Amino acid sequence: MTSRASLATRRRETKRQPHPRVAVDAVLFTIEAGTLKTLLVKIKQGPFLGQWAFPGGLVQVGEPLDTAARRELYEKTGVQDLYLEQLYTFGEVHRDPAAHTVAVAYFALVPPGAHALTRGDKYAEIAWFPVSELPELAYDHNAMAITAHQRLQAKLSYTNIVYSLLPPEFTLGELQTIYEVILDKQFDRRNFRRKMLALGLLKPLRKMRRGAHRPAALFAFTRRSPMNVEVL
Amino acid sequence: MTSRASLATRRRETKRQPHPRVAVDAVLFTIEAGTLKTLLVKIKQGPFLGQWAFPGGLVQVGEPLDTAARRELYEKTGVQDLYLEQLYTFGEVHRDPAAHTVAVAYFALVPPGAHALTRGDKYAEIAWFPVSELPELAYDHNAMAITAHQRLQAKLSYTNIVYSLLPPEFTLGELQTIYEVILDKQFDRRNFRRKMLALGLLKPLRKMRRGAHRPAALFAFTRRSPMNVEVL
DNA sequence: GCAAAAGTGTTGAGATTACACCCATGC
DNA sequence: GCATGGGTGTAATCTCAACACTTTTGC
Incomplete structure (x- = not known):
């Protein structure tokens, strides 16, 4: 936690230290042409330039996590009403080489037809990829894809x-x-x-x-x- | 994510803005005297002074989340070898009135007898509470307790x-x-x-x-x- | 008329539930 | 000897898996 009594000592130590940053990423699934697909965006800058990744971004102070996830998705797909749940939080230190960033991954399902809304206005390339043929993704997003797929399978069953x-x-x-x-x-x-x-x-x-x-x-x-x- | 091409615009906006902080909390379960119990610590400072909460603390830059959780637990209980898994990430903005703090909650199981190690050296009060009789906890920890208990029940089943x-x-x-x-x-x-x-x-x-x-x-x-x- | 998907019942195996009596020990 | 928990088997029910043929349509 944060202002915890018993942690006063360490908190004081860390107070001036930089904290990890917080991002949300969204793994979006749909069924299209009898195939399970997921939405990827192409990265334009930084060490992962040119690679595909799940849409996501930094969380702003004062913004709840699920709101941040919903915002991301809306910006990328125009889809507003979808099933959204938290998937897992990825905290490996070097998953983002630029800076220690903790990513809270969300998992979302959209009905078929929503794809039409995938015109990335001000965004770069955006595309649906079959889950069975994902390219090498940026960050730890291949692991994220596996986790999301497993969750989807489990959730479908129960x-x-x-x-x-x-x-x-x-x-x-x-x-x-x-x-x-x-x-x-x-x-x-x-x-x-x-x-x-x-x-x-x-x-x-x-x-x-x-x-x-x-x-x-x-x-x-x-x-x-x-x-x-x-x-x- | 973080250094994501399509997010350049917003990233630039947020770059100078403060980010939420990241903490880990641990919900520790054990069976003692035929009762399911969980470990709480008493808070010494801040708005939640005097209230009980799950042990936790801020994540340091360069520290993986599960390492932070394990460190917390070891400091509080002396228990090193236990079952630990990520539970859920709580990101409600005002869950910590002091500052927007995202808490990655972990869930852990310890064998009976480990309680003996619960002498809180430099820490304040520390105690095992029956899960069925938890007091009002600090932060959103009552919700965390419910989530953890449900997870425990589910995990035990499968x-x-x-x-x-x-x-x-x-x-x-x-x-x-x-x-x-x-x-x-x-x-x-x-x-x-x-x-x-x-x-x-x-x-x-x-x-x-x-x-x-x-x-x-x-x-x-x-x-x-x-x-x-x-x-x- | 033929290719393609829709619709429909039955049977056997295995799993799950309910249930009652005797046993070994410490006190 | 009695209170307490340990140990064992069987029958009824339910659930799940396997399986084939007929129907309706577009072309």
């Missing part, structure tokens, strides 16, 4: 947050595809449908999606807020 | 980290008691034993614990390193 990767209406097939892509695992269609419907998270709409083949029943989530459920 | 709350040799009854105390739930003794033995995490020692009643078989963990296992 919460209902898939809803934030889907449009308001979707078919059971589309839902299943998302699970298969993220968990990298195939599911039996009959078992999958029975399980999902038994959970009561979905409500059937009286509509059909028409396409190249047999029309499929459309569903929506009964609740679009995070909750813990043993899904798979 | 990992083998109980080993770090137990001495090298223990009975199945002692193991079961820990689960019951932490998860606040009763288990059927026969089912519990069958499940635990089936997991293969334990090895029977050819020894007995003698006490007030019928001697109980002693067990040890086959592995004393963290791994994921669906325990209960």
Whole structure:
């Protein structure tokens, strides 16, 4: 902590010393073309010039961490309403060669279509990369990517947050595809449908999606807020 | 992040601005007298004078976060070898009224008996409190306590980290008691034993614990390193 | 008519729960 | 001898995994 009695001694020592800086980074996931993708920005300056990294920036005094994360994401993607949670805090001393910077990483999910908003106005290059083919990233962001991917897989298994990767209406097939892509695992269609419907998270709409083949029943989530459920 | 190209503009703005400070706090759990307890220190100075809080302190430049956490714990308890993992980062602006301080909270487990080392040499009061009867804590530490407790419960269910709350040799009854105390739930003794033995995490020692009643078989963990296992 | 995705039930295996009695010891 | 915790087995239920054929549509 900070103004802690028992720490008076060390605090006095450190008071004049420089402190580590605080940054937030955001790992943004979406499903596009049947692939799990993540948003990267290209770095224009400094030791990592030309390398890709997750969007992020320094936290300002007086700014809450999640607000900083949300701001970052909005600036980069224009996406405002998304699922956002804290992922992990990376504090390795030399992760940023320029200065000791502690990075609080966030993890976010955006529904398909939000990509359209990815025109980086005043920003440099910005692009969605398949998670399975990430380039070498700046800082410790490859490790961050792995942590985020694992969290995503875990959360998909025991919460209902898939809803934030889907449009308001979707078919059971589309839902299943998302699970298969993220968990990298195939599911039996009959078992999958029975399980999902038994959970009561979905409500059937009286509509059909028409396409190249047999029309499929459309569903929506009964609740679009995070909750813990043993899904798979 | 920090020296990020696309952030050049804002970085320049913030460069001269003060940054939030970084602290680590540690929530330390143990089982004592059949109760789950956590370690608190009493604050001697500042706005929270006289209140209890989790041990913690500012991170120094050049110091990795987990090293800072370990240092804190060692200074306070003398415990060196314990299970330690990052819990969550608390970044609410006014959590420390003195200055915007981001706290990276850690969560640690110590085996019984380590309490003996809790003589706070140069430190003020230090004490183990039952988790169910925590006083009003300084900062946002009551919220931190809840987060830590939830994490402990979750981790106990899907990992083998109980080993770090137990001495090298223990009975199945002692193991079961820990689960019951932490998860606040009763288990059927026969089912519990069958499940635990089936997991293969334990090895029977050819020894007995003698006490007030019928001697109980002693067990040890086959592995004393963290791994994921669906325990209960 | 054919390719492609949607829809639908049943069965067996394994896991989980509930439950009751005898045993070894210290006092 | 009695109070206390240790030790053991079985049956009923539930959950999960495996599995194949028919339907509807666009082309």
